[in-house]
Amino acid sequence: MVNHLLPETLEEALEALARKQHLLFAGGTDLMVQKRAWAGLPRNFEHPVLFTSRIAKLNFIEKRSDHLAVGATCSLEMMLEYPDTPDLFKTIIGEMASPGIRNHATLAGNIANASPAGDTLVGLYLYDATIVLKSLRGERLVPIADFITGVRKIDLAQDEMITEIRIPHQDFTHIDYVKVGPRKADAISKIAFAGAAKTNDLTVSDIRAAFGAVFKTVLRSPATEAMLKGMRIADIKADLASICEAYARLLQPIDDQRSNKEYRKAVAINLLARFIKSL
Amino acid sequence: MSETISQSLMRLDAPDKIAGRAKYVADLKMKDCLFALTVRSPIAKGKILQVSLPAMPEGYQVVDHRDIPGENIVKIIYDDQVIFPVDEVKYIGQPILLVVGPDKRIVERLAKAIKIEFREEQPVFAWENSVIRYQFTKGEGDAPFASAANTISYTYTTGYQEQAYMEPQGFIGHYDRGKIVLVGSIQCPYYVKNALIRALACDPDKVRVIQAAVGGAFGGKEEYPSLIACELAVAINKIKKPIKLIFEREEDMLVTTKRHPAQIKLAAAIGADGAIRALRAHVGIDAGADIGLSGVVLSRAMIAATGAYTIDNLAVSGDVYLTNTVPTGAFRGFGAPQMLFAIEMFIEHIAKDLGRDPLAYRLDYLAKQHDKTSTSGVFRDPILMPEMVEKAMAMSGYAAKSERYPREAGYRGIGMSFFLHGCGFTGSGEAKTIKAKVKLEKDSEDLVHILIAAVDMGQGVHTAMRKLVASIMEIPIETVIYDYPDTDQVPDSGPTVASRTMMIVGGLVARAARALKESFIPGQHQVAEEQYVQPDYIKWDEDTMQGDAYPAYSWGVTVVEVAVDPHTYQVNLEHAWSVYDCGKAIDELMVLGQADGGLAQGIAYGCLEVMEHDQGKIRQKNLTDYIIPTASDVPAMTTMLIDNPYPLGPYGAKGVGELTLVGGAPAVAKAIEMAINKRITKIPATPEAIMELIKHG
Numbered sequence: 001m002v003n004h005l006l007p008e009t010l011e012e013a014l015e016a017l018a019r020k021q022h023l024l025f026a027g028g029t030d031l032m033v034q035k036r037a038w039a040g041l042p043r044n045f046e047h048p049v050l051f052t053s054r055i056a057k058l059n060f061i062e063k064r065s066d067h068l069a070v071g072a073t074c075s076l077e078m079m080l081e082y083p084d085t086p087d088l089f090k091t092i093i094g095e096m097a098s099p100g101i102r103n104h105a106t107l108a109g110n111i112a113n114a115s116p117a118g119d120t121l122v123g124l125y126l127y128d129a130t131i132v133l134k135s136l137r138g139e140r141l142v143p144i145a146d147f148i149t150g151v152r153k154i155d156l157a158q159d160e161m162i163t164e165i166r167i168p169h170q171d172f173t174h175i176d177y178v179k180v181g182p183r184k185a186d187a188i189s190k191i192a193f194a195g196a197a198k199t200n201d202l203t204v205s206d207i208r209a210a211f212g213a214v215f216k217t218v219l220r221s222p223a224t225e226a227m228l229k230g231m232r233i234a235d236i237k238a239d240l241a242s243i244c245e246a247y248a249r250l251l252q253p254i255d256d257q258r259s260n261k262e263y264r265k266a267v268a269i270n271l272l273a274r275f276i277k278s279l
Numbered sequence: 280m281s282e283t284i285s286q287s288l289m290r291l292d293a294p295d296k297i298a299g300r301a302k303y304v305a306d307l308k309m310k311d312c313l314f315a316l317t318v319r320s321p322i323a324k325g326k327i328l329q330v331s332l333p334a335m336p337e338g339y340q341v342v343d344h345r346d347i348p349g350e351n352i353v354k355i356i357y358d359d360q361v362i363f364p365v366d367e368v369k370y371i372g373q374p375i376l377l378v379v380g381p382d383k384r385i386v387e388r389l390a391k392a393i394k395i396e397f398r399e400e401q402p403v404f405a406w407e408n409s410v411i412r413y414q415f416t417k418g419e420g421d422a423p424f425a426s427a428a429n430t431i432s433y434t435y436t437t438g439y440q441e442q443a444y445m446e447p448q449g450f451i452g453h454y455d456r457g458k459i460v461l462v463g464s465i466q467c468p469y470y471v472k473n474a475l476i477r478a479l480a481c482d483p484d485k486v487r488v489i490q491a492a493v494g495g496a497f498g499g500k501e502e503y504p505s506l507i508a509c510e511l512a513v514a515i516n517k518i519k520k521p522i523k524l525i526f527e528r529e530e531d532m533l534v535t536t537k538r539h540p541a542q543i544k545l546a547a548a549i550g551a552d553g554a555i556r557a558l559r560a561h562v563g564i565d566a567g568a569d570i571g572l573s574g575v576v577l578s579r580a581m582i583a584a585t586g587a588y589t590i591d592n593l594a595v596s597g598d599v600y601l602t603n604t605v606p607t608g609a610f611r612g613f614g615a616p617q618m619l620f621a622i623e624m625f626i627e628h629i630a631k632d633l634g635r636d637p638l639a640y641r642l643d644y645l646a647k648q649h650d651k652t653s654t655s656g657v658f659r660d661p662i663l664m665p666e667m668v669e670k671a672m673a674m675s676g677y678a679a680k681s682e683r684y685p686r687e688a689g690y691r692g693i694g695m696s697f698f699l700h701g702c703g704f705t706g707s708g709e710a711k712t713i714k715a716k717v718k719l720e721k722d723s724e725d726l727v728h729i730l731i732a733a734v735d736m737g738q739g740v741h742t743a744m745r746k747l748v749a750s751i752m753e754i755p756i757e758t759v760i761y762d763y764p765d766t767d768q769v770p771d772s773g774p775t776v777a778s779r780t781m782m783i784v785g786g787l788v789a790r791a792a793r794a795l796k797e798s799f800i801p802g803q804h805q806v807a808e809e810q811y812v813q814p815d816y817i818k819w820d821e822d823t824m825q826g827d828a829y830p831a832y833s834w835g836v837t838v839v840e841v842a843v844d845p846h847t848y849q850v851n852l853e854h855a856w857s858v859y860d861c862g863k864a865i866d867e868l869m870v871l872g873q874a875d876g877g878l879a880q881g882i883a884y885g886c887l888e889v890m891e892h893d894q895g896k897i898r899q900k901n902l903t904d905y906i907i908p909t910a911s912d913v914p915a916m917t918t919m920l921i922d923n924p925y926p927l928g929p930y931g932a933k934g935v936g937e938l939t940l941v942g943g944a945p946a947v948a949k950a951i952e953m954a955i956n957k958r959i960t961k962i963p964a965t966p967e968a969i970m971e972l973i974k975h976g
């Protein structure tokens with residue numbers, strides 16, 4: 001007999017996780033599809049399911065002094081409606097899935113699913129978000145780029161769960177985001193690009209670029225970004241071709257039933273170039 | 280009441296569908312029902328050497344070719360499709376046997392445990408094995424090529440298209456005192472019934488086929504259901520219990536019929552004055568592993584070779600190729616969408632190559648009343664295309680935009696397609712093969728029952744037929760009854776296909792309604808029957824493909840405007856405008872519904888819907904990967920209907936269901952072509968393809 005759990009408190013959930021392996025289930029918009037079975041049969045869950053949706057303490061979104069905190073069961077639609085959600089995330093979420101899905105789907109689920117095409121990930125990488133993990137053993141704060149270790153691979157122990165996501169406040173002067181999906185709703189990104197910069201007068205004090213769906217995880221290049229920091233905007237623009245080349249060397253897009261690698265690479269670089277030209 | 284026939288009623292099926300009360304086949308339940316799961320070929324071609332079954336628990340069985348009491352043939356047109364293979368498989372996903380039992384978990388486990396040993400053979404994917412070849416000529420054929428000043432040729436390519444109907448294919452059936460009864464998601468109850476009679480070698484009264492609520496078919500439920508109905512009937516005949524066979528979406532997309540991929544080679548002999556002296560066309564279509572309806576699809580494509588134009592000298596040929604891929608089949612438009620894309624692009628490309636104004640050049644060739652059709656029949660009825668083109672241009676601002684966009688080179692484009700669709704079956708199909716019969720029966724309470732085999736699959740036929748009868752008989756629509764067709768109750772009025780239902784079946788129903796009205800005796804049981812008779816001026820020679828291929832034609836003009844993103848090459852559909860002549864709308868809102876849906880499907884065929892196979896395996900197997908448009912993708916549409924009553928249609932109605940699809944792809948392709956200033960010869964024109972064109976021409 002499988003025992004599915006519907007805990008109301010975080011403690012109950014963590015105790016259950018400490019006892020034995022569970023499948024964490026938030027909105028289920030990934031899991032219900034991934035674990036599908038012949039109609040009429042139960043889903044193919046390999047482990048007892050722990051539904052997080054009733055844990056009231058995790059259903060929050062809150063602006064704190066240096067970051068926005070998003071609870072693990074906060075729906076994407078709630079995040080979209082929250083006044084202090086950064087515009088970038090409002091844009092990303094507004095183009096994700098469709099309203100019905102967004103009412104169930106969570107940020108935590110999008111992160112833990114760790115798809116290279118997960119749409120919020122591009123924003124979270126760009127903002128250097130931190131994932132808060134809890135277990136009976138305590139709490140860990142892990143940067144998003146360390147938490148996601150590969151295609152569908154995350155740094156999560158069996159007794160841990162994501163409790164919140166922290167998105168640091170940023171004061172970018174430029175922000176750009178493009179989702180290239182095969183259609184306008186309910187679409188898996190073929191490419192996603194997010195760019196941000198902070199400029200004052202003629203120089204760039206911060207510049208970041210994140211690419212989705214063209215590498216095994218979201219791709220940022222700390223080395224290139226470090227090199228560009230402090231440069232004059234005009235010099236960056238003059239250097240456009242070599243910057244694009246540097247990124248082109250890093251991208252490793254694939255051919256699949258949705259697109260091909262030539263297109264993915266070329267468009268990713270077009271979007272980067274357009275962003276740089278817009279500074 | 281004829282002035283108001285077009286006035287829209289609320290769809291009579293709408294409340295049940297919206298409230299979730301309508302019963303689709305998966306909703307139907309029977310006591311002690313068993314479930315069937317299909318075991319399929321994992322290889323594209325080979326011999327079956329051995330089938331090893333696991334130990335079968337009590338109550339679980341397999342059903343295969345040895346259980347077929349009659350012929351191992353799915354009756355369609357050619358006897359080349361088997362129900363279950365004996366010892367060879369021809370495509371990935373071909374059904375080999377069914378596993379049947381009460382518990383789905385066990386059925387699934389048993390199906391996985393079945394081991395089939397094959398000897399693989401080299402599959403054929405190239406188009407080289409022609410099994411049907413047709414040709415016809417008009418006028419001097421291609422003789423003028425010899426003396427032409429110039430020859431222009433292009434090759435056009437179109438891909439698969441998936442019907443993507445709402446609910447996957449399926450049937451539930453049971454054994455009722457010596458009779459096999461099937462209820463299914465179908466378009467053609469009698470196709471299924473006739474196939475069953477042959478597979479079971481039984482008397483016609485030993486099988487009964489009933490339609491369940493159908494949420495869309497688009498041709499996908501024309502001939503394909505006959506295959507699974509035969510499988511299921513064989514199983515019921517063996518086991519004598521209720522059995523349900525319903526596909527999952529992925530199974531459905533991998534193995535059911537799709538639109539034929541086509542390659543169309545066109546050449547024009549151009550005179551010194553730049554006029555088209557003759558046209559040569561070759562149409563190749565990929566049938567997949569079975570011929571199925573491919574011959575009929577090919578002939579409709581070939582007959583559409585000159586689209587909405589008149590060209591005096593023609594040589595048209597075509598081939599149906601067999602390959603070791605999933606069989607292709609009926610799909611809204613039936614060969615015409617492929618050909619209309621090709622010819623619409625071709626005339627435009629000729630004009631561009633000659634440095635002529637494409638629009639003026641095309642208008643010169645538009646077909647006129649009394650012109651000869653491609654098969655040397657006659658366009659007998661008035662053709663209102665010049666007026667329709669004018670209206671479409673005025674609505675869309677075509678003239679100014681088509682002048683401005685190329686000059687501005689701002690990645691915007693506008694495209695206009697001209698098209699027609701032959702209504703009803705091609706050639707002598709109605710008179711020789713279908714011979715439609717309809718029946719109206721008035722009971723002693725004066726309720727009038729419409730007894731026809733036409734199915735409502737979301738297009739609104741249920742409402743339209745009741746409205747037609749009520750309006751002719753001048754009785755309340757509530758007193759007109761039209762239940763889901765049941766072959767035990769209704770005569771064979773033919774399949775629900777080919778845009779024939781309102782024009783042909785509705786025409787007969789209208790006649791019967793008039794007869795019933797004239798002889799009306801209150802409280803008395805009365806019957807009126809009608810049978811199709813071909814108008815005698817219509818002549819068609821099957822062998823030479825000469826004469827009137829269709830009794831009537833519907834016409835259309837579609838304009839699509841796009842903006843192409845220069846960084847992502849994505850196409851934004853800005854707006855679409857259409858003008859249609861479908862004779863007379865029996866219900867305006869319903870025709871507009873067909874117009875919106877048909878155009879969305881047609882435009883998506885042109886720029887969105889990619890389906891391909893890799894070594895015989897379909898790569899896009901669900902709606903995540905197969906991109907049909909969502910409501911956010913479909914552009915705003917402005918539609919105008921022009922009255923041009925057809926004398927033999929009820930109230931003048933002609934076909935409408937397919938017409939609205941066939942012009943979509945060329946209109947959007949032309950718009951993209953203008954936006955990127957390259958020649959488009961292949962659809963779908965995806966962002967990937969557009970990038971390729973921009974970079975490498």
Ligand SMILES: Cc1cc2nc3c(=O)[nH]c(=O)nc-3n(C[C@H](O)[C@H](O)[C@H](O)COP(=O)(O)OP(=O)(O)OC[C@H]3O[C@@H](n4cnc5c(N)ncnc54)[C@H](O)[C@@H]3O)c2cc1C
Pocket residue numbers: 023024025026027028029030031032033052072095096097098101104105106107108109110111112113117118119120156160161162163186187188189
């Ligand atoms: C029609 C449709 C359209 C979609 N469109 C998009 C789109 O445009 N862009 C996009 O990126 N995605 C899309 N998705 C995917 C999906 O909706 C998102 O990934 C969503 O954010 C997942 O959230 P969820 O709460 O539903 O996750 P769930 O399905 O509940 O879980 C997903 C994963 O997260 C894990 N998980 C959940 N909660 C926790 C936790 N607290 N701690 C640790 N692990 C946890 C689960 O175990 C599972 O592995 C779409 C899905 C559908 C069905």
